Amino acid sequence: QLQLQESGPGLVKPSETLSLTCTVSGGSISSGTHYWDWIRQPPGKGLEWMGSIYYSGTTYYNPSLESRLTISVDTSKNQFSLKLSSVTAADAAVYFCARHILKGISRYSWIDPWGQGTLVIVSS
Amino acid sequence: DIQMTQSPSSLSASVGDRVTISCRSSQSISNYLNWYQHKPGKAPKLLIYAASSLQSGVPSRFSGSGSGTDFTLTISSLQPEDFATYYCQQSYSTPYTFGQGTKLEIK
Numbered sequence: 001q002l003q004l005q006e007s008g009p010g011l012v013k014p015s016e017t018l019s020l021t022c023t024v025s026g027g028s029i030s031s032g033t034h035y036w037d038w039i040r041q042p043p044g045k046g047l048e049w050m051g052s053i054y055y056s057g058t059t060y061y062n063p064s065l066e067s068r069l070t071i072s073v074d075t076s077k078n079q080f081s082l083k084l085s086s087v088t089a090a091d092a093a094v095y096f097c098a099r100h101i102l103k104g105i106s107r108y109s110w111i112d113p114w115g116q117g118t119l120v121i122v123s124s
Numbered sequence: 125d126i127q128m129t130q131s132p133s134s135l136s137a138s139v140g141d142r143v144t145i146s147c148r149s150s151q152s153i154s155n156y157l158n159w160y161q162h163k164p165g166k167a168p169k170l171l172i173y174a175a176s177s178l179q180s181g182v183p184s185r186f187s188g189s190g191s192g193t194d195f196t197l198t199i200s201s202l203q204p205e206d207f208a209t210y211y212c213q214q215s216y217s218t219p220y221t222f223g224q225g226t227k228l229e230i231k
Contacts, residue, residue, distance in 0.1 A: 047168075047211055047222040062219040096168070103174075109215045110158045112170035112179065 002027040004097050004115035011121050012091075018084040018120055022097030029078045030055040035100040036080045037111060038071060040093040048093075052100055053080055092122045126150050126214050130223035136231040141202045145226045147195040147212035156216035159188055159197045162225075163208045171210075172197065202228075 008020035022036070029036065035052040042048075051061040053071045061069050070083040084091060094117040102109045127150035137143050147157065155175035162168040170179045172188035175195060185200040199206055207230050212223040 046224045047213075049213075049218075049220040049222070052218075060218050064219070107215075108156065108174045110170055110173040110179075111160070111168075111213070112173075114167040114169075116165070116167045 002099060002113055004099065004113065006095060006097050006115045006118040008118060008120075010119055011123060012087050013124050014088055014122055015086055018082070018087050018091060018122075020082045020095055020097075020118065020120070022080050022082075022115060024078045024080075024099075029073065029080065030075050033102055035060075035102065035109075036073065037098045037100045038082045039096045039098060039111070039114075041096070041117070042090070042093040045093075050082070087122050089122050092120060094119050125219055126153060126217060126221055128212055128214055128221050128223040130210075130212055130226050132226060133224065134227040134229065136229050137202055138231045139202050139204055143199045143202055143228065145197045145210055145212075145228075147190075147197070147223050149193045149195075149214055149216075152192045153214045153216035155191045156214055157188075157190065157195050158213045158215060159186075160211045160213065161206075161208045162211060168211070204230075 003025045005023045012018045037052045038050040040048050051071050053059045053073050059071050068085045073080040096114050096117045098111045098114040100111050129148045131146045157175045159172040160168045171182050171186050176188045187198045189196050209225045209227045211225050
C-alpha cells in the first residue's frame, strides 16, 4: 500500500525559503504512470494545487506560484521535494504531498493517496 | 484558471439522510471531475473520479454524476463516519483547481 509522508521545518521566517520533502513508501516513485503533487491548504481556506513532477524531472507549476516554486525528485531516495522562496504570511498552510494518477490516453487523472500533511507557520 | 464553485458551503444533516452536494465549473470540463473527503488532521481521501466512477474501497452509498459544468455528489444514507468536508476538483486542465469545500455537520 503506497504511503506518503511530508517532512520539514514547521516554522519559516518571512522572506526565507520553505523546504519540504515527501518520502514515498510501498511503491516506486519511478512508476511511469504517475506524477507527484504538492497541494496546500491555508488555515480556514480551501485546497490549492501547487505543482506536479514526473520521475524524469518534468514539472508543471501553478502559474500563481511559478516564480517562487521549485519541485524536484530524487529517485534514489524515493523522494520528491518542494522549495518555495520569499515566503510571506500568506504561505502559512498545511502542505500535502500526493500521487497524481494518470489514466492513459483518456487524460483522466486523480489524486490518490495523499500524505497526512504538515503545518508550516511563517513567523519571525 | 477554471473556477470551481460548490454549494452549499455547509450542511447539517442526520444519520440516515440522503445528502446532495453540488459543484459547478466556470467552463465545460466534460467529466474530468473528482470528489474527495477530508477529515481534520487526516489525509484527504479520493471518493469519486471521472465524475461517476467509485474509487475502490469506497462504500456504494457514495455516488457522483454530471458532465459539462454541473456535477453532484450524493450520499444515499449518511453514516456517522461521513461527517467531514467534501471537495470537488477539476482535472481538465492545469492549474488543477478545487471547490471551496462543503462541510457536512451533524444535525
